[in-house]
Amino acid sequence: MNLDIRLPIGAMFSLIGALLAISGMLTNSDTEMYRPSLGINVNLWWGLVLFLFGSVMLTFALIARKAAADLDKPQKPAETNVH
Amino acid sequence: MAAKEQLDEAESAQRVSKALGMKVSPEKVGAIVRELRSTTVSEEVLKQKLQAAVSETDYDGVILSLVQKYCPSGLLGLALTALLASFMSGMAGNVTAFNTVWTYDLYQAYLAPNKSDAHYMGMGRIITVIGILLSIACAYFASNYNNAMDIIQLVFGFVNAPLFATFVLGMFWKRTTSHGAFFGLLGGTASSALFHATTLAAGNAPGIKGGYLTVLWVLPSEMAQNFWLATFAFGICFFLTLFITLATKRTKTDSELQGLVYSLTPKLKDEESAWFMQPAFLGVVLLACCVVLNFLFW
Numbered sequence: 005m006n007l008d009i010r011l012p013i014g015a016m017f018s019l020i021g022a023l024l025a026i027s028g029m030l031t032n033s034d035t036e037m038y039r040p041s042l043g044i045n046v047n048l049w050w051g052l053v054l055f056l057f058g059s060v061m062l063t064f065a066l067i068a069r070k071a072a073a074d075l076d077k078p079q080k081p082a083e084t085n086v087h
Numbered sequence: 088m089a090a091k092e093q094l095d096e097a098e099s100a101q102r103v104s105k106a107l108g109m110k111v112s113p114e115k116v117g118a119i120v121r122e123l124r125s126t127t128v129s130e131e132v133l134k135q136k137l138q139a140a141v142s143e144t145d146y147d148g149v150i151l152s153l154v155q156k157y158c159p160s161g162l163l164g165l166a167l168t169a170l171l172a173s174f175m176s177g178m179a180g181n182v183t184a185f186n187t188v189w190t191y192d193l194y195q196a197y198l199a200p201n202k203s204d205a206h207y208m209g210m211g212r213i214i215t216v217i218g219i220l221l222s223i224a225c226a227y228f229a230s231n232y233n234n235a236m237d238i239i240q241l242v243f244g245f246v247n248a249p250l251f252a253t254f255v256l257g258m259f260w261k262r263t264t265s266h267g268a269f270f271g272l273l274g275g276t277a278s279s280a281l282f283h284a285t286t287l288a289a290g291n292a293p294g295i296k297g298g299y300l301t302v303l304w305v306l307p308s309e310m311a312q313n314f315w316l317a318t319f320a321f322g323i324c325f326f327l328t329l330f331i332t333l334a335t336k337r338t339k340t341d342s343e344l345q346g347l348v349y350s351l352t353p354k355l356k357d358e359e360s361a362w363f364m365q366p367a368f369l370g371v372v373l374l375a376c377c378v379v380l381n382f383l384f385w
Contacts (some may be wrong), residue, residue, distance in 0.1 A: 020165065027161050037159050047161040 006057030017058030252351025275324025
């Protein structure tokens, strides 16, 4: 079991952030609903923040995965140079 | 007639208290109710009067009332979920720590060594249940206090302050002996108990909150009592450890203490890593952020 913790964290934050941002967009015109949050559409903004954080996590996880995969591959160019 | 009115007063105070989430003074609420019966009061004035009737702020409810007051539906659900998740993870961590410390460090080490794994597993399960029951009992004890911070500071002052003195001396002074550490800690914790038994915060009755032997010193608040208790416990543990250490013979050699005492441990150099990965740099950045935020939200 060699799970990169950034993968589940990134997936969860992006998913919840996307859901929250979409619900914020759909209710953007509802001024009554956003009266407690002083007229700011916090669902939209906080959803975007969560989505951004999740995306950064996912990006780093995917970069690390790609780097690890590149290391595992037999280094063909180096071998051909030796020959 | 008068008795019925008083009943109304107590009941309305209770209902107002529940609606506001704060404790209110029944007399002041009663006066407001009587005024409302005879005259009409504007909403703004009523709000001011109700705020004036609050007798004791409930600090424990601060996060819940923040969520209730400022979160629209959507973020509200997420905030409640996050709150519950953090409660659960904190609980889970403490329960795991409790049954591990009991089973491994006490039961296996001193009470029943060399038993089968299944035996220790069973013990771990039993002690988990007992630990949770104990924590429920602790919650009832803690509800005697005005807010959670007071009781947490009391426990920390009682237990951690003398322990901190022992750790500091043990980590930074290679001469410290085991006798000094043991009796210093014992004396420090005993002095916490003695301090708690002889002092009292203003406005409290002697009993569970201190002063159950005699009341020698009345402090302005429970927090003042907690901090003075921590100061006394730390000081007594520190100097007791110091004197007993100097009076007893050193039993460990320098090489045995390598990796345990700061002055005998080889220092790690972190100059090779990039500047943004160095703990010293990150520490200074965090400290600066802390100072700036403190001034911003003074």
